[in-house]
Amino acid sequence: MxxxxxxxxxxxxxxxxxxxxxxxxxxxxxxxxxxxxxxxxxxxxxxxxxxxxxxxxxxxxxxxxxxxxxxxxxxxxxxxxxxxxxxxxxxxxxxxxxxxxxxxxxxxxxxxxxxxxxxxxxxxxxxxxxxxxxxxxxxxxxxxxxxxxxxxxxxxxxxxxxxxxxxxxxxxxxxxDTGSGQLCKMVNQICVVSVIQGLAEALAFGENAGLDMQRVVKVIGGGAASSWQMHNRSQTMLDREFDFGFAVDWVRKDLGLVLNEARNNGARLPITALIDQLYAQVQEQGGGRLDSSSLITLLGKSQAPQS
CATH class of the missing domain: 3.40.50.720 (NAD(P)-binding Rossmann-like Domain)
Structure with missing residues:
Protein backbone atom coordinates (compact mmCIF):
# COMPACT_ATOMS: atom_id res chain seq x y z
CA MET A 1 0.00 0.00 0.00
CA ASP A 177 12.60 35.42 13.19
CA THR A 178 14.34 32.10 13.85
CA GLY A 179 12.61 30.25 16.68
CA SER A 180 9.18 31.70 15.92
CA GLY A 181 8.06 28.52 14.19
CA GLN A 182 8.88 26.50 17.30
CA LEU A 183 7.05 28.98 19.52
CA CYS A 184 3.99 28.69 17.26
CA LYS A 185 4.15 24.89 17.51
CA MET A 186 4.09 25.26 21.29
CA VAL A 187 0.88 27.29 20.98
CA ASN A 188 -0.48 24.47 18.83
CA GLN A 189 0.37 21.81 21.40
CA ILE A 190 -1.25 23.77 24.23
CA CYS A 191 -4.48 23.88 22.21
CA VAL A 192 -4.33 20.22 21.16
CA VAL A 193 -3.83 18.65 24.59
CA SER A 194 -6.50 20.88 26.11
CA VAL A 195 -9.02 19.72 23.49
CA ILE A 196 -8.05 16.06 23.99
CA GLN A 197 -8.57 16.28 27.75
CA GLY A 198 -11.90 18.05 27.31
CA LEU A 199 -13.06 15.44 24.79
CA ALA A 200 -11.93 12.60 27.08
CA GLU A 201 -13.93 14.03 29.98
CA ALA A 202 -16.99 14.60 27.80
CA LEU A 203 -16.97 11.05 26.39
CA ALA A 204 -16.42 9.49 29.81
CA PHE A 205 -19.22 11.63 31.28
CA GLY A 206 -21.61 10.54 28.55
CA GLU A 207 -20.70 6.87 28.99
CA ASN A 208 -21.30 7.07 32.71
CA ALA A 209 -24.65 8.76 32.03
CA GLY A 210 -25.69 5.81 29.84
CA LEU A 211 -25.89 7.77 26.58
CA ASP A 212 -25.35 6.33 23.11
CA MET A 213 -22.11 8.18 22.54
CA GLN A 214 -21.94 7.59 18.80
CA ARG A 215 -25.24 9.44 18.44
CA VAL A 216 -24.05 12.11 20.88
CA VAL A 217 -20.90 12.73 18.85
CA LYS A 218 -22.95 12.89 15.65
CA VAL A 219 -25.20 15.64 16.96
CA ILE A 220 -22.64 17.74 18.86
CA GLY A 221 -20.04 17.31 16.13
CA GLY A 222 -22.04 19.68 13.97
CA GLY A 223 -22.04 22.46 16.52
CA ALA A 224 -19.71 24.55 18.65
CA ALA A 225 -18.17 21.49 20.35
CA SER A 226 -16.77 20.20 17.06
CA SER A 227 -13.01 19.73 16.67
CA TRP A 228 -10.46 17.76 14.66
CA GLN A 229 -9.98 15.52 17.67
CA MET A 230 -13.71 14.82 17.89
CA HIS A 231 -13.98 13.88 14.22
CA ASN A 232 -10.77 11.84 14.09
CA ARG A 233 -10.39 10.36 17.58
CA SER A 234 -13.78 10.10 19.32
CA GLN A 235 -14.63 6.65 17.93
CA THR A 236 -11.25 5.14 18.76
CA MET A 237 -11.44 6.72 22.22
CA LEU A 238 -14.83 5.09 22.75
CA ASP A 239 -13.40 1.78 21.50
CA ARG A 240 -10.28 2.26 23.70
CA GLU A 241 -8.02 1.77 20.67
CA PHE A 242 -4.73 3.65 20.90
CA ASP A 243 -2.14 1.60 18.97
CA PHE A 244 -1.50 4.36 16.39
CA GLY A 245 -0.92 8.09 16.10
CA PHE A 246 1.14 10.48 18.21
CA ALA A 247 2.66 8.67 21.19
CA VAL A 248 2.28 9.87 24.77
CA ASP A 249 6.09 9.87 25.14
CA TRP A 250 6.32 12.45 22.36
CA VAL A 251 3.51 14.52 23.85
CA ARG A 252 5.41 14.73 27.12
CA LYS A 253 8.54 15.79 25.26
CA ASP A 254 6.61 18.57 23.56
CA LEU A 255 4.92 19.70 26.77
CA GLY A 256 8.32 19.82 28.45
CA LEU A 257 9.38 22.32 25.79
CA VAL A 258 6.17 24.31 26.32
CA LEU A 259 6.47 24.48 30.11
CA ASN A 260 10.16 25.36 29.98
CA GLU A 261 9.46 28.21 27.55
CA ALA A 262 6.59 29.40 29.76
CA ARG A 263 8.98 29.64 32.70
CA ASN A 264 11.24 31.80 30.55
CA ASN A 265 8.56 34.15 29.20
CA GLY A 266 6.35 34.37 32.28
CA ALA A 267 3.26 32.71 30.80
CA ARG A 268 0.94 30.94 33.26
CA LEU A 269 -0.20 27.53 32.00
CA PRO A 270 -2.03 25.81 34.87
CA ILE A 271 -4.21 23.55 32.71
CA THR A 272 -1.33 22.55 30.44
CA ALA A 273 0.80 21.67 33.47
CA LEU A 274 -2.03 19.53 34.87
CA ILE A 275 -2.52 17.70 31.56
CA ASP A 276 1.22 17.03 31.42
CA GLN A 277 0.91 15.25 34.77
CA LEU A 278 -2.07 13.26 33.49
CA TYR A 279 0.06 12.06 30.58
CA ALA A 280 2.73 11.13 33.13
CA GLN A 281 0.15 8.87 34.78
CA VAL A 282 -0.53 7.17 31.43
CA GLN A 283 3.22 6.59 31.09
CA GLU A 284 3.41 5.15 34.59
CA GLN A 285 0.70 2.66 33.63
CA GLY A 286 2.76 1.49 30.66
CA GLY A 287 1.09 3.62 28.00
CA GLY A 288 4.02 5.65 26.73
CA ARG A 289 3.65 4.39 23.16
CA LEU A 290 -0.14 4.83 23.05
CA ASP A 291 -1.79 7.62 21.06
CA SER A 292 -2.26 10.97 22.78
CA SER A 293 -6.03 10.35 22.92
CA SER A 294 -5.39 7.67 25.57
CA LEU A 295 -6.03 10.28 28.29
CA ILE A 296 -9.52 8.80 28.46
CA THR A 297 -8.03 5.66 30.05
CA LEU A 298 -7.71 7.65 33.29
CA LEU A 299 -11.45 8.38 33.41
CA GLY A 300 -14.77 6.68 33.95
CA LYS A 301 -15.13 3.19 32.52
CA SER A 302 -11.63 3.14 31.00
CA GLN A 303 -9.27 0.23 31.27
CA ALA A 304 -5.60 0.49 32.26
CA PRO A 305 -3.49 1.15 29.15
CA GLN A 306 -1.77 -1.74 27.46
CA SER A 307 1.41 -1.10 25.47
Missing part, protein backbone atom coordinates in the same frame (compact mmCIF):
# COMPACT_ATOMS: atom_id res chain seq x y z
CA UNK A 2 1.51 3.39 -0.98
CA UNK A 3 2.65 5.52 1.95
CA UNK A 4 1.44 8.76 0.33
CA UNK A 5 -1.72 9.86 -1.42
CA UNK A 6 -1.73 11.12 -4.99
CA UNK A 7 -1.30 14.87 -5.25
CA UNK A 8 -0.89 17.43 -7.99
CA UNK A 9 2.40 19.28 -7.57
CA UNK A 10 3.05 22.75 -8.94
CA UNK A 11 5.67 22.75 -11.72
CA UNK A 12 9.08 23.49 -10.24
CA UNK A 13 12.63 23.07 -11.42
CA UNK A 14 14.21 19.94 -9.98
CA UNK A 15 16.39 20.45 -6.89
CA UNK A 16 18.84 18.25 -5.05
CA UNK A 17 17.29 17.57 -1.65
CA UNK A 18 18.47 15.67 1.42
CA UNK A 19 15.93 14.43 3.95
CA UNK A 20 17.19 13.40 7.39
CA UNK A 21 14.77 11.38 9.53
CA UNK A 22 12.15 8.99 8.15
CA UNK A 23 9.67 8.55 10.98
CA UNK A 24 5.91 8.51 10.53
CA UNK A 25 6.07 12.11 9.31
CA UNK A 26 9.40 12.27 7.50
CA UNK A 27 8.85 9.11 5.42
CA UNK A 28 5.83 10.47 3.50
CA UNK A 29 7.18 14.04 3.40
CA UNK A 30 10.34 12.84 1.67
CA UNK A 31 8.12 10.72 -0.58
CA UNK A 32 6.22 13.78 -1.78
CA UNK A 33 9.50 15.49 -2.68
CA UNK A 34 10.54 12.45 -4.71
CA UNK A 35 7.14 12.17 -6.41
CA UNK A 36 7.36 15.85 -7.34
CA UNK A 37 10.47 15.06 -9.35
CA UNK A 38 13.31 16.18 -7.10
CA UNK A 39 16.58 14.31 -6.61
CA UNK A 40 16.20 13.09 -3.04
CA UNK A 41 18.80 11.46 -0.81
CA UNK A 42 17.53 10.16 2.51
CA UNK A 43 19.20 9.24 5.77
CA UNK A 44 17.66 7.47 8.74
CA UNK A 45 19.34 6.23 11.91
CA UNK A 46 17.68 2.83 11.39
CA UNK A 47 19.05 2.04 7.96
CA UNK A 48 16.34 -0.49 7.09
CA UNK A 49 13.76 2.31 7.15
CA UNK A 50 15.79 4.22 4.55
CA UNK A 51 15.97 1.12 2.37
CA UNK A 52 12.20 0.67 2.67
CA UNK A 53 11.74 4.28 1.54
CA UNK A 54 14.06 3.68 -1.43
CA UNK A 55 12.14 0.55 -2.37
CA UNK A 56 9.00 2.66 -2.71
CA UNK A 57 10.36 5.92 -4.13
CA UNK A 58 13.71 5.07 -5.70
CA UNK A 59 16.33 7.84 -5.47
CA UNK A 60 19.26 7.52 -3.07
CA UNK A 61 20.11 6.37 0.46
CA UNK A 62 23.02 7.74 2.48
CA UNK A 63 24.74 6.12 5.45
CA UNK A 64 25.41 9.42 7.26
CA UNK A 65 23.79 12.87 7.38
CA UNK A 66 27.02 14.28 5.95
CA UNK A 67 26.79 12.04 2.90
CA UNK A 68 23.12 12.90 2.39
CA UNK A 69 23.79 16.64 2.53
CA UNK A 70 26.69 16.66 0.07
CA UNK A 71 25.93 19.17 -2.71
CA UNK A 72 22.23 19.40 -1.68
CA UNK A 73 20.33 22.63 -2.32
CA UNK A 74 17.97 21.91 0.59
CA UNK A 75 18.48 19.73 3.65
CA UNK A 76 15.30 18.85 5.56
CA UNK A 77 15.37 17.43 9.08
CA UNK A 78 12.60 15.63 10.97
CA UNK A 79 14.16 14.00 14.02
CA UNK A 80 13.29 13.47 17.67
CA UNK A 81 14.52 16.30 19.87
CA UNK A 82 17.13 19.02 20.43
CA UNK A 83 20.02 16.63 20.94
CA UNK A 84 19.10 14.56 17.88
CA UNK A 85 19.05 17.74 15.81
CA UNK A 86 22.47 18.84 17.07
CA UNK A 87 23.88 15.41 16.28
CA UNK A 88 22.63 15.22 12.68
CA UNK A 89 23.71 18.81 11.94
CA UNK A 90 27.01 19.28 13.75
CA UNK A 91 27.96 15.83 15.01
CA UNK A 92 30.97 13.88 13.79
CA UNK A 93 29.12 12.87 10.62
CA UNK A 94 26.65 15.75 10.67
CA UNK A 95 25.20 17.49 7.65
CA UNK A 96 27.44 20.54 8.08
CA UNK A 97 30.50 18.43 7.23
CA UNK A 98 29.73 18.36 3.49
CA UNK A 99 26.91 20.88 3.04
CA UNK A 100 27.62 23.51 0.43
CA UNK A 101 27.62 27.26 1.03
CA UNK A 102 24.34 28.82 -0.05
CA UNK A 103 22.24 25.75 0.78
CA UNK A 104 19.27 25.95 3.13
CA UNK A 105 18.63 23.76 6.17
CA UNK A 106 14.92 23.37 7.03
CA UNK A 107 14.13 21.80 10.38
CA UNK A 108 10.72 20.13 10.76
CA UNK A 109 11.53 18.69 14.19
CA UNK A 110 9.40 19.84 17.12
CA UNK A 111 12.23 21.23 19.22
CA UNK A 112 13.06 24.24 21.37
CA UNK A 113 13.25 27.79 20.05
CA UNK A 114 16.71 27.98 21.61
CA UNK A 115 18.13 25.11 19.58
CA UNK A 116 16.69 26.69 16.41
CA UNK A 117 18.62 29.89 17.14
CA UNK A 118 21.72 27.88 18.04
CA UNK A 119 21.65 25.90 14.79
CA UNK A 120 20.99 29.06 12.76
CA UNK A 121 24.16 30.56 14.21
CA UNK A 122 26.39 27.56 13.44
CA UNK A 123 24.96 27.32 9.93
CA UNK A 124 25.53 31.03 9.27
CA UNK A 125 29.22 30.53 10.08
CA UNK A 126 29.39 28.34 6.96
CA UNK A 127 27.16 30.59 4.84
CA UNK A 128 24.28 28.13 5.09
CA UNK A 129 20.72 29.27 5.73
CA UNK A 130 18.52 27.83 8.46
CA UNK A 131 14.78 27.90 9.05
CA UNK A 132 12.76 26.22 11.79
CA UNK A 133 9.57 24.79 10.33
CA UNK A 134 7.72 22.44 12.70
CA UNK A 135 4.65 20.74 11.34
CA UNK A 136 1.11 19.83 12.39
CA UNK A 137 -1.47 17.57 10.82
CA UNK A 138 -0.35 14.14 11.92
CA UNK A 139 0.62 11.14 9.84
CA UNK A 140 -2.54 11.44 7.74
CA UNK A 141 -1.67 15.04 6.90
CA UNK A 142 1.85 14.06 5.90
CA UNK A 143 0.58 11.24 3.69
CA UNK A 144 -1.92 13.53 2.00
CA UNK A 145 0.58 16.37 1.63
CA UNK A 146 -1.70 18.68 3.63
CA UNK A 147 0.41 19.69 6.61
CA UNK A 148 0.41 23.02 8.39
CA UNK A 149 3.97 24.36 8.56
CA UNK A 150 5.02 27.03 11.05
CA UNK A 151 8.17 28.83 9.96
CA UNK A 152 10.76 30.99 11.65
CA UNK A 153 13.62 32.68 9.80
CA UNK A 154 14.38 35.33 7.24
CA UNK A 155 11.94 36.40 4.55
CA UNK A 156 14.50 35.46 1.88
CA UNK A 157 14.88 31.90 3.18
CA UNK A 158 11.12 31.52 3.50
CA UNK A 159 10.54 32.59 -0.10
CA UNK A 160 13.28 30.22 -1.24
CA UNK A 161 11.79 27.27 0.67
CA UNK A 162 8.07 27.88 0.11
CA UNK A 163 7.61 26.21 -3.31
CA UNK A 164 9.22 23.02 -1.97
CA UNK A 165 7.30 23.06 1.31
CA UNK A 166 4.10 23.24 -0.73
CA UNK A 167 4.76 19.69 -1.93
CA UNK A 168 3.65 18.43 1.50
CA UNK A 169 2.05 21.47 3.12
CA UNK A 170 -1.08 23.53 2.46
CA UNK A 171 -1.04 26.14 5.23
CA UNK A 172 2.47 27.59 5.46
CA UNK A 173 3.24 30.79 7.33
CA UNK A 174 6.35 32.76 8.27
CA UNK A 175 5.78 33.76 11.90
CA UNK A 176 8.90 35.84 12.52
Missing amino acids: PSIQKKMYAPLSSAKVAFIGLGVMGFPMAGHLAQAGHHVTVYNRTHSKALAWQAEFGNHVATTPAEAARDADFVMFCVGNDDDLREVIQGENGALLHAKAGSLFIDHTTASANVAREMATVCAEKSIGFMDAPISGGQSGAEAGKLSIMCGGSDANFKKALPYLEHYGTIIELLG
